Amino acid sequence: MNDYRKNALAKLATAKLPSFRYGLNIYIGTDFDFNIAPKKVAHDVIVDAEEQVNVFSGAEMPDAEEFFTDYWTEDHKLFYLHQAHANDFLMISIPENLILEKQITVKCIMKTSPLLSTILIKAGKNSTAKIVFSVEGGFSNSYYSQDVRIIAEQNSNIEMIGVQKLSKNAVMVQNKKAMAKKNATVNWTELSVGTRYMRSNAVTDLTGEGAQTQNTVLYLARASQRQDMYTASIHNAPHTHSNMLTKGAVYDEAKVLSRGLVKINDAAFGSNGFEKQDALLLSDKAEADAIPNLEIHNHDVKCTHGSTIGQIDYEKIFYLMSRGLSKKESEQKIIEGYFNPVLSLLDETLQETIRSSL
């Protein structure tokens, strides 16, 4: 066992769980017992990539020092739990100057619990790649922890699309972090339709001048599901750009919290950051909260944030019903329309993931 793991194991003994409390009134926790025993993993990982791409997949931690430093650390029990017991690793390196025409697809089917997957992506200078990572399977109280780390070198362009279709009784904890160097672009898209509890932490650190990021999250929450999402864009260099859009539909008695942060540090002059969080409530018992935050330490910047949370206006349903659509079909149309402007940017298979779940 290497030092990184030993260190995490030591920290795990004393580290605390996140409080799952935000402000005075919001609690978005779970009754799940996070005292997870380490276990060998049984699952299928199917990687489809062009041969110039370097792919490592296995149960042992790869030798990639730059991905295992304090820079990536989040100080709480869920993070150390993952680092100490991670039983699945995938590393994808895109060589310098390689522009991939074909997207890389990774399909992970969860068969045993816990599954703690570390996904490391290195985009070499001037490279371009699109990765679609989907996870499915799982079962009642199965635990899936995902830790994604991206290093985007100068002038690289990386698009990471995550698709989560786990069992509706599974628990998932996700930690994502990217470092975008000079003129690099890191775009995240997350489509999420499964689990009974999901916690997601996504941070993009714009460290080089001209770096940019787009973060799009689409989710459906149903039954008594709890979703706790945090998305941050940290501007640490001049002329950096970030754009964040979280859009979801909350059904039944589900409860969702979406927190966003655009942080512009003092060196990041000439930058701009936008964040928007929308939630559509589809039952009287569904709940959603959005907390968009801006933290600005430089005045030569442009930032906006906003959120909308609401139910479907009955007048719109009446309008569609008056044309012959049933109440259910009318709601369906309106929900589809709500997601459509964002979905239409994705390829058809991905669009279908959300559409078929609506």
Place this chain on the structure above:
Amino acid sequence: MLEIKNLHVSVDGKEILKGLNLSLEPGVNALMGPNGSGKSTLANTLLGHPNYEVTAGQILFKEEDITKLSPDERAKKGLFLSFQYPHEISGVTISNFLRSAYNAVTGKKVSILDFHDILEKNMSVLKMDKAFAKRYLNEGFSGGEKKRSEILQLLVLNPSLAILDETDSGLDIDALRAVSEGVNAFMKKDKCILIITHYKRILELIHPDRLFILIEGKIALSGTGELVDHLEEKGYGWIEKD
């Protein structure tokens, strides 16, 4: 075609229609009346909006009692309402929505291609640009575009009874003419239309066979299309006095 008997309708506990009787035959019917007389209430009630509570009376459509039917069931039976303020449905294109509606009211399952032909044919009647069908339903439309979109829906869905709730208000002369041409294209021997309006000008483009005056929740007067000239001259006051 439509027979309304002693209709009482309340909104938020306040009675708006107070024993309205009205019989519509195929042809062009116009309904006029002062503000607050209950015109839009009647339109919404005919389509079954749940906020408009029928406390007494009956609505018969083609001799069938539809008083308790849901809005979509009424649409399937051949009722149509052109909304005074059409709602914006973001992210849903006109062609996508209208094909679903077409399939719903006809009970058919037309392919995208076949529907495309139906849609284009009707758009050309209204002199609409083809690109219009790809826009999201009413989103960002001007007042005139919204009303044209309503009439396009009327032509495509081809109901037996169409109610136009102030379709003419807020339209410039060109838009009014285009809308009127659309309505005239819809009108055939067996079709029935009820034009709710404040203004004479639409009735000069679509000539009414009969005119009804609604005052304080009841039909106060009915007559031929010429009645509109009296109204233009004298207003509603003389009817109320009589």
